Amino acid sequence: MDKDCYKFVVGQDDFTYIFISEGVKGKIAKGVLISPLPAASVYPFSSVYNLGFGDFVNFDRKWIIDDSVRSGNGDMPKVIATVARIAMDFLTKNPDSVLSFEGYMDEKSALHGRNHRNVLYQRAINSNWAELSEEFRFWGVQEGKFEEYSVGTHYDQILVGRL
Amino acid sequence: MSICMEKHKQMVYETRLEELLKDKEKVIAIIKNSPYLNRKHEEAAEHLSKIKPPFPWDRDKPGETI
Numbered sequence: 001m002d003k004d005c006y007k008f009v010v011g012q013d014d015f016t017y018i019f020i021s022e023g024v025k026g027k028i029a030k031g032v033l034i035s036p037l038p039a040a041s042v043y044p045f046s047s048v049y050n051l052g053f054g055d056f057v058n059f060d061r062k063w064i065i066d067d068s069v070r071s072g073n074g075d076m077p078k079v080i081a082t083v084a085r086i087a088m089d090f091l092t093k094n095p096d097s098v099l100s101f102e103g104y105m106d107e108k109s110a111l112h113g114r115n116h117r118n119v120l121y122q123r124a125i126n127s128n129w130a131e132l133s134e135e136f137r138f139w140g141v142q143e144g145k146f147e148e149y150s151v152g153t154h155y156d157q158i159l160v161g162r163l
Numbered sequence: 164m165s166i167c168m169e170k171h172k173q174m175v176y177e178t179r180l181e182e183l184l185k186d187k188e189k190v191i192a193i194i195k196n197s198p199y200l201n202r203k204h205e206e207a208a209e210h211l212s213k214i215k216p217p218f219p220w221d222r223d224k225p226g227e228t229i
Contacts, residue, residue, distance in 0.1 A: 033201075050207040100207055
């Protein structure tokens with residue numbers, strides 16, 4: 001899992017991470033935010049966190065975070081592997097938590113009925129399954145239902161916790 | 164011409180990025196206050212709230228029966 005990842009820096013709060021992607025366009029900073037899901041009336045998501053990430057974009061000398069899908073730096077598999085590594089880092093520090101990953105549906109994904117970023121997350125998980133499944137437990141959401149993660153099955157949403 | 168402009172834009176970006184990275188608190192604030200990331204977070208919460216419990220991780224908690 002460490003084989004093809006970028007080095008990352010974690011914020012003092014342990015919920016923010018940053019790393020620098022280096023690809024065909026040069027260096028692009030990526031920000032990762034892990035946030036607890038709010039207590040909902042339906043269910044208190046007390047230990048469930050969501051992981052989101054995007055690019056640092058500079059507009060008129062002001063920095064914002066935007067969707068990484070548009071960066072086109074040609075290194076998305078390495079970026080995804082880094083994000084997966086960050087998730088593992090968070091879960092090692094917060095072993096009672098469950099982390100949710102959700103990708104996005106761009107036009108190409110919608111056309112093929114697949115969430116492109118999830119496909120990449122799953123590729124990173126599947127290719128490191130032997131190592132990851134010894135420490136972490138994965139679940140997938142398919143058609144609104146949870147199931148134990150199974151390599152080779154496509155999921156809309158992926159959740160992971162420590163064993 | 165456009166390749167030159169792209170390269171220039173990227174150089175400006177990387178120079179500004181170097182400046183930004185010197186201020187770690189600012190970097191964290193940009194991530195934490197990002198409307199894009201917070202919107203993604205709300206979408207995830209909404210998505211999960213549609214799924215009815217019990218959740219598999221609850222089932223695994225010791226001493227709880229569902």
